[in-house]
Amino acid sequence: MRRTLAIGLAALLAAETLGAQGAPEIRARLIARGAPKSLADQVQKVVSAARRERLPTDPLADKALEGWAKRASPDRVLVAVRELHTRLGQARIAAAQAGLKPPPGGVVTAAAQALGRGMTAEDVRHLIQAAHGSRNAAAGLMVASSLAAQGFAHGVAAQAVEQTYQNGGTTSDVLELPSVTASLLARGLSRPDVGERILEGRPFRLDDSEVGSENGAVNRRALGRAADVPPGARGRSTSNPSTGRRTGP
Amino acid sequence: MSSRNEWSHETQAYFDGERAAAEPPPRERPGADRLLRGVTAYAASIHAPGAELDDRIMARVRERGRARAHPSMWRWLVAPQSVRVRPVVLALAASLVFLVWWRDRTAELPSAPQLAATPTVLVRFELLAPRASSVTLAGSFNEWGTEGMPLTPSATPGLWAVTVPLPVGEHEYLFLVDGAKWMADPSAQAQVDDGFGRTNSVIVVGPRGVVRS
Numbered sequence: 092m093r094r095t096l097a098i099g100l101a102a103l104l105a106a107e108t109l110g111a112q113g114a115p116e117i118r119a120r121l122i123a124r125g126a127p128k129s130l131a132d133q134v135q136k137v138v139s140a141a142r143r144e145r146l147p148t149d150p151l152a153d154k155a156l157e158g159w160a161k162r163a164s165p166d167r168v169l170v171a172v173r174e175l176h177t178r179l180g181q182a183r184i185a186a187a188q189a190g191l192k193p194p195p196g197g198v199v200t201a202a203a204q205a206l207g208r209g210m211t212a213e214d215v216r217h218l219i220q221a222a223h224g225s226r227n228a229a230a231g232l233m234v235a236s237s238l239a240a241q242g243f244a245h246g247v248a249a250q251a252v253e254q255t256y257q258n259g260g261t262t263s264d265v266l267e268l269p270s271v272t273a274s275l276l277a278r279g280l281s282r283p284d285v286g287e288r289i290l291e292g293r294p295f296r297l298d299d300s301e302v303g304s305e306n307g308a309v310n311r312r313a314l315g316r317a318a319d320v321p322p323g324a325r326g327r328s329t330s331n332p333s334t335g336r337r338t339g340p
Numbered sequence: 341m342s343s344r345n346e347w348s349h350e351t352q353a354y355f356d357g358e359r360a361a362a363e364p365p366p367r368e369r370p371g372a373d374r375l376l377r378g379v380t381a382y383a384a385s386i387h388a389p390g391a392e393l394d395d396r397i398m399a400r401v402r403e404r405g406r407a408r409a410h411p412s413m414w415r416w417l418v419a420p421q422s423v424r425v426r427p428v429v430l431a432l433a434a435s436l437v438f439l440v441w442w443r444d445r446t447a448e449l450p451s452a453p454q455l456a457a458t459p460t461v462l463v464r465f466e467l468l469a470p471r472a473s474s475v476t477l478a479g480s481f482n483e484w485g486t487e488g489m490p491l492t493p494s495a496t497p498g499l500w501a502v503t504v505p506l507p508v509g510e511h512e513y514l515f516l517v518d519g520a521k522w523m524a525d526p527s528a529q530a531q532v533d534d535g536f537g538r539t540n541s542v543i544v545v546g547p548r549g550v551v552r553s
Contacts, residue, residue, distance in 0.1 A: 120483075153480055154535070160484035161522060163536040171535035204510070208532060233510045237544050240530035266508065266546035273529040 117152040121159060130155075130165040137169075137176050146179045147196035150203065178203040185212040189219035191228070198225050201232035208236045210245050221253040230262045237269040242282055251289040347372070460505045461545050465513075467491060467525065470498030472517045479513025479540075481506050486516050508547050512540035 118135035122128060134155045138148045154175050158168035182202035186194035194202075202215045218235055222228035231252040238248035255265050268289065275285045347355070351372050353362035364372045465477055477489040481504070491500035512532065515523045524531055528541035543550065 153483060157480070157484040157534065158536050160478060160486055161534075161536050161538065167536055174535065201510075230509075234544060237510055237530055237542055240532045240542055242530075263547045266544060267548060269510075269529045269542075269544040270546070270550045277527070 117148075117155060120152070121155060124156070124159055126159045127165055130159075130168060133165075133169050134172055137172050141176055141179065144180065144183075145193065146176070146183060147200050149196075150179065150200050151175055175203065175207070178206050181212065182206055182215065185215040186219055186228075188212075189216040189228075191219060191225060195225045195229070197229040198232065201229045201236070205232045205236035205239070208239050210236060210239060210249070214245055214249050218249050218252060221256060223256070227256065227262055227265070230265050231256070234265050234268050238272060241269065241272060241276065243272070243286055247286045247290070251286070254290055459507050461508060461547065461549055462503055463506045463543070463545060463550060464501060464503040465491065465515075465525070466494070466499055466501045467515050467517075467523070468499050469515075469517055469523075472500065474518055475500040476516045476519075477502055477504065477513060478516055479511050481511050481513070486519070491515070506543075506545050508545050510542060510544045512542055514538075514540060 116135070117138050118131040121131040121134060134151070138151050141148050141151055151172055155168055155172050158171055163171075179199055182199045182205075183194055185206075186198050186202050191198060198219065202219070205215055205218075206212065214235070215232065218231050219228040222231040235245075235248040235252045238251060239245050243251070251268060252265055255268065272285050272289065275288070276282065280288075348365055348368060350362040351364035351368045354364045354372055355376065363369075467475055469475055475491040476486055477491060478484045478486050482488050489502055489504055491502040493499070494501045512534070513525070515525065517523050522538060524539050525541035525543075528543060530542040531539040532542055534540040
């Protein structure tokens with residue numbers, strides 16, 4: 092009996108050691124960047140608690156590193172990390188209620204982000220159910236919260252994603268929505284107009300009357316569907332990176 | 341005080357209780373009687389041990405037995421042992437190791453979903469900052485590191501630029517100007533509260549890239 096207990100104990104210790112080797116240590120990373128040990132310890136506690144609750148921990152680590160990079164006070168960093176921890180927990184519950192059991196980390200992260208941008212748990216559940224699959228759900232939540240951040244009403248943002256999926260759109264189409272809407276807004280269209288276009292399933296085309304004639308050709312190429320533009324004119328890779336001109340001081 | 345050797349044999353026999361057999365010599369008799377009376381009085385003053393002594397002794401014995409239990413286990417643990425293990429027990433232990441390891445692996449949920457078959461897209465960032473002496477890009481894609489992604493001056497005066505590979509998905513970022521001033525991207529797709537009193541710029545990268553604005 093004593094021998095069996097000793098073997099079991101050794102096995103557990105070995106397993107825990109193996110498990111700990113794969114876990115990123117936010118404490119060490121914060122200290123390496125000059126953060127006080129007290130902050131690093133507190134953040135590590137939050138991350139460890141999240142790990143026990145089966146929540147994704149990368150967003151928590153990122154938030155702590157972000158706060159420290161911006162030289163926010165340790166108290167403020169800790170508050171931000173704890174708030175995110177709470178949102179991740181709420182997001183996990185909402186995702187589980189929508190039928191994802193267990194919810195993938197990417198969906199939980201995207202749902203927490205959506206909740207942080209003012210979307211409700213009901214919005215989150217609805218989007219997940221409409222997305223049919225965790226990959227679509229993560230992309231849909233991400234895009235809906237980005238559209239909300241652009242100033243679109245939450246209902247419109249959620250509906251835009253759902254509509255795109257219902258119209259046979261792919262995850263790639265959904266992921267393109269934020270940059271398309273940003274372009275339309277930059278071209279001078281109002282949010283209601285852009286929202287209407289998305290809900291009608293025609294967000295990617297502009298009529299000549301809607302854009303300045305001098306930029307019409309450029310806009311058409313930028314905003315046309317992937318199938319409408321010549322190969323190499325857009326898309327990923329070095330041949331066509333994003334070249335949105337950023338202006339500043 | 342007299343030493344024992346000063347008593348005669350008869351007196352010593354008297355002390356031993358052999359009074360009938362021996363009588364001390366007259367000169368020793370008073371001293372011997374005095375000594376015997378003193379010894380008898382002293383013996384009478386001593387409390388005879390009762391049954392509680394046995395109880396106390398046994399309690400101490402049991403206590404010592406308990407105290408030695410741990411050292412005994414420790415000795416067993418540190419001493420070389422010949423361990424015989426049933427293969428089924430070994431298999432169960434190995435299964436336990438795997439299960440705990442697997443549980444920890446799955447508990448560490450990846451936060452970035454795999455959204456595309458080709459997960460990385462090259463994205464160009466630009467900032468017009470004529471008076472800046474250095475500009476770097478920091479964001480959720482590089483753990484907000486402030487040194488790894490410097491922008492370089494482009495052909496257009498005052499324009500800084502860098503092209504970086506980004507995973508498909510949403511990213512928050514800022515520019516760090518002259519190593520001290522955080523600046524949002526004025527032409528970003530969106531700006532969001534960062535939780536630290538500033539705003540972060542947002543970019544959503546699709547598998548087909550980012551639409552020009």
